[in-house]
Amino acid sequence: MGKDRLLDVLERYEAVIGLEIHTEITAANTKMFCGCPVAFGGEPNTRVCPVCLGMPGALPVPNEAAIEWTVLAGLATECDIALWSQFHRKQYFYPDMPKDYQISQYDLPFCSGGVIDVEVDGPGVAERLDLDGDVVADGPSPVAEDGGYRVPIGITRIHLEEDTGKMVHVGGSEGRIAGATHSLVDFNRAGTPLMELVSEPDIRTPEEARRFAQKLRSIWLALGVSDCSMEEGSMRVDGNVSIRPRGQAGFGTKTEIKNMNSFKALHDALAYEIVRQADLLDAGEAVVQETRHWDATARRTSGLRSKEEAHDYRYFPEPDMVPFSFEPAWIEGLAAQLPELPDARRDRYIAEYALPKADAAMLAADSETGCYFDAAVEIAGTDRAKQVANWMLGDLTAHVNAAGIAIGEARVTPAMLAELIGLVEDGTISGKQAKQVFAEAAETGDAPGAIVEARGMKQVSDTGAIEVVVAAVLEANPAEVESYRAGKTSVIGFFVGQVMREMRGQGNPAVVNEVLRRMLG
Amino acid sequence: MAITEADVRHVAMLARLALTDEQVSALTAELGALLGHIDELQHLDLEGVEPTAHPLAMTNRTRADVVVPGLPREDALRNAPDTDGTAFVVPAITGGGDAS
C-alpha cells in the first residue's frame, strides 16, 4: 500500500482519528493496589500477592504515588484536575484479570480536558490536505509554521486503572490465540499502575497520530512517569479511525486498531485502515464496527473475533475504596514540581542559543539529553552551544546508538565534551584530531586533555618553528618553487603536504599556509 | 418492568452462568417475584436525593508506595486446578472472553 494511495484517498475522504494510549507508571515502586514491586518480565508469578491474584477476601488499597503521578501527567498536558473523583469497577471475564473486574475510573477520572500541540513537518505535511484551506475540516484547524504546521489535539481524559496479567498462548502459530490449545497465565504484571489517556477525535492524518504519540511520549519521559517502552508494552497505543467524504459533517463507522507496537506501526496501520475503509465505501460496501489487529509483517489489519459479544461492563463505584477529594493547594503544590517540558526546553534553546528548530527539538525531546546539553553548555560557555549541539547530535548520538546505551551512560561526560570543544576552539587540536580524541575518550573515559598529551597531538602554531621547516622544504624543491613563482600557485598544496609530513601532521594548517605564501612571496 | 426469560438468559451470560431451560424459567419467576416487591422503590420520590455508595464519609485512603513481601509462588499456585509449576493453565480462548 503505497503512500500515494493514502494521499489519493485523503483527496476524497477526511479521516477522523482518536487515540487511546495506555502507559504503565513504571516510576512507581509498587503496584496500583498492593505492595508487590513493579518490574518487567521475571519468572512467572513471582511478583504476586493475595491482592493482585484476586484471592478470596483480599482488598485493594490505592498507591498514593501512582495517583500523584497521574495528576502530574494531567498537569503536564493542561488537563483540569478533578477536585472529587473515585474508582469504579469495570466488569468482564478474562483469564488475565484476577478479579474478573478491572478497578478503573468511569465518570469521575482524575484528569480531563487537556491539550497537546502537535507539530508536523517533512513529508507527512502532505497528508493534511485541508492545509491550503480549500477543504475545511471541523475540529481544530492547523496553523502553518515554517515548512509544516502546528495543530492542537484535545485530550478527553486521563484516568488511572490496574494493568492485567500476561497470557502465553501455546500450541498455535507464533503464540497467537488462533489455533492455540491452551494458555499460560502470569500475574506479575497484574495490578501495575496504568494511565489511560483518551484523545479527542481531533486527529486527521496518520502522521498527526504518530506525532501526537511521540509528543506524548516525550512529555511522559520528561516527567519521568514511565519508561514508555513500546517494545515491552509499558506504552500501548490503540486507534479509533473512521472516514467521511470531505465536507460531510457526520462521522463514519469507526474501527478500533490494536497491536501497533511502534510509532511507524501506528502510522502505517492507520494509513492502511483509511485506505481499506475507502476501498469499501468506493465499492459501495459498509465499514463494520469492529476491533482489528495490525500485523506488522503482513502490513495489514485483520478483524479480531467474529464471535464478539456486546459489552456491558456494569460499572459501579468501587465499594472497597472511598472517594478522593483534592485540595486546590495540593494540586498547585504538584504543579510546582513539574519539570521543564520538551516544548518549553526546545523554545529556550532556540531563543538562547539560536539553534535550528530541528536540533533544538531533538536535544529537548527527552530530559536526559536536555540535561546533558544544559550541563555541557554551562561549562563550555553559551557561545559554544552550537558546537555542543553538533557534537551531541553527531558523534555522541552515533556512539550511544552504536553502544546501545543511554546518553547519561556515555563515558564522555558533559564536562569532557566541553573540554574537547575547548581544545578545538583554542587551536590546540584540529577538528580531525578531535574526532579521534572523542572516540578514544568514549572508549577509555580518559579526559580529552590527557589523551592529547599522551598522543602528542598538540598542534604546532609557533611561526618560528614552522618557518624553519618551510625553508628546508623550499630549498629541497627548487623546481616547484620556480613553477609557483611562474604563476602555478596550485603547487601550494604540494608544499603544505611536504611541510605537514615533516611536522608529522602537527603543524597548524592555517599558520603553515600563511608562512608558505609569505616565504614564496 | 417485568423480567423476561430473554433477560434472564442475557444476564446469565453476563454472569457466566450456564442455566438449563428449567433454571431459566424458575429464575424468571423467582426474580420476577422479588422484583415485584423491590419495584416499590420506583414509586418513592427521591428526586434530588444524593446516592450513597458508602455509609461513612471517608476520603483519600491510600498507601505509601513501599514494597511489601508477597506470596511464594507455591502458595500462589497452591489452589490452582491446573498449572505447569510456574503459571496457571487455562484452555484455549475461542472467542468466549471479551478482551479489551
Place this chain on the structure above:
Amino acid sequence: MTALDLSALSARQVRDGIARGDFSAREATEAAYARIDALDGETHAFLQLTPELAYEAADRVDAARAAGEDLSPLAGVPAGIKDNMNLVGTRTTCSSRMLESYESVYDCTAVRRLLDAGALPIGKLNMDEFAFGSSTENSAFGPTRNPWDLERVPGGSSGGSAAAVAAGMVSISLGSDTGGSIRQPAALTGTVGMKPTYGRVSRYGVIAFGSSLDQIGPFTKNVDDSALVLEAIAGEDPRDATSATDAVDAYAAALESGVRGLRVGLATDILEIEGCAAEVKQSVLDAAEMFASLGAEVGEVALPSAKHGLSAYYIIGPAEASSNLARFDGIRYGHRVDDAEDVLDLYMRSRTEGFGPETIRRIMLGTYALSAGYYDAYYGQAQKARTRIIEDFRSAFEQFDVVLTPTTPEPAFRFGEKSDPYTMYLNDFYTIPVNLAGNCAISVPSGLCSSTGMPMGLQIIGDHFAETTVFKAAAAYEAALGFDTTPPLVRALAR
C-alpha cells in the same frame, strides 16, 4: 477435677481461671472438643476442626503462664471462626462446593488479632453459602441445627457461629454481618451478637459479600465478653481502605456505668409490620419499660424510611455480591470442570456447578440490577433510598443515644418453613437498615417465646462508633433481665 463446662463460664472467667491456675488452656481446649464430640453430631455447627492449631496455641498460653508472663485478654479462650474468614492452616470454604478444598494462603486481619489476643482456634463454622441466607439451609454441607430445638434453624448466615457458642462448644466465635447475619442468629440462639460500625473492624481476609455492608463481629454468651472480643479485633488496618482510623475505646471498662439519663428511643413505627409476632413486640415494649425503670429517658422515635431497607438491600447487596463473586472462575482456585472446551465453557459450567441455588439467585439479581438500562432504576434508586435511611438514623441519634427494635420479627422457625425467598428475606427486616446506614447494633436475649420456648432478641442500635454506649445499655438490660442462656440440650448433658 470434673471436666470443665464452658457453658458455665464466660470467656473472661475462662481466661482468669487459666491465669489463676484453676485449669490450663489445654484443659479448656479439651473441654471444647469434648463438648463438640458430645453435641456437634446433632447440631453440625463445625465444618472443620483444627486441634493441631488449637493445642499449639493452648500450649503457648500455658507456657507463658508457667513463665510468669501476664496473659493477654483472651488467653486460652476457645474460639470458633466462621468459614468465610481466612486462616493459614485451614480450608476456607464459605460452605460452598466452589471452595470445598480451598486452603487459605494468608490470614484474615480480625482472626489474626483474635488469636494474637490469646484465643484458641478450635475450628471453622458452618454458614449459608457465601453468607446468602438466614438459616444455614443454604450451606452446601448441610444445615446447622438450633441447640434450643434441633428441628429449628439457628438463623444465618452465621448459624454455625451462633450454635457453637449457644451449645458451649466454644466460649466465643466470629461471624460476619451484611444484613443481619450476626444479630439474627444470635437472637434465634439466645446468644449475644454484635455488628460493629462499618469500618470499625477490618474486612481484610473475610470473603466479601457486600463490600459496603459487611462487618465482622463477635458471638458471646454475655455482653462483657462481646466488648472484650470487639476490643481485640477492632481498629484501623492498612490493608483495608475502608477501615476507620478512629481510636478504639476500652469497651469492657465502661460497662458498669449504668443507663441513668441515657436517652432510649423506641422505634414504634416499624414495630407494626405484619409478621412481627405479638410476643416479640411485647418483649421490646417490656425492654423499654425496663430501661425506664433503670433511670433511662425513654421516648418514641420514627424511622420512616426503614421499611424501604429490604428493597434497597436486595439491590445493593446482590449487586456488590455479583461483582465480588466474579473471581470464582475456576482458574486460580475453586471448582473447575475438567472437560472444558474453551475458557467460556470453563467459566460457565464451573461456576454453575460450584454455586448453590441461592448464590445463583443473588448473582443473577445483582447482575440484572447493574446491567445496561436498569442501573438507574434499581441500583441508583436503591442508593438514594439508602441516603434516606441514613438520614433517618442521623436525626434519630440527634434525639436519642440508642434505638430499640426487635432483632427479628419472630423466633427460630422450622427447617423448610420458609421456602419462598422473600419470606425468608423478611427475617432481616429490622437488621438490614442498620447495615445500610453503617451503624452499630447488638442483639441481646430478651426472653423465651412462651409458645415455642425459643429465645427472642432485642436489637439495640447505636450511632456511628457509639459501641461503648450500645454495650453499656446492653449490659444494663442483660443484668436486669437475667436470662439463662443455657439451652435444654446442654442442661440435659449435666444429668
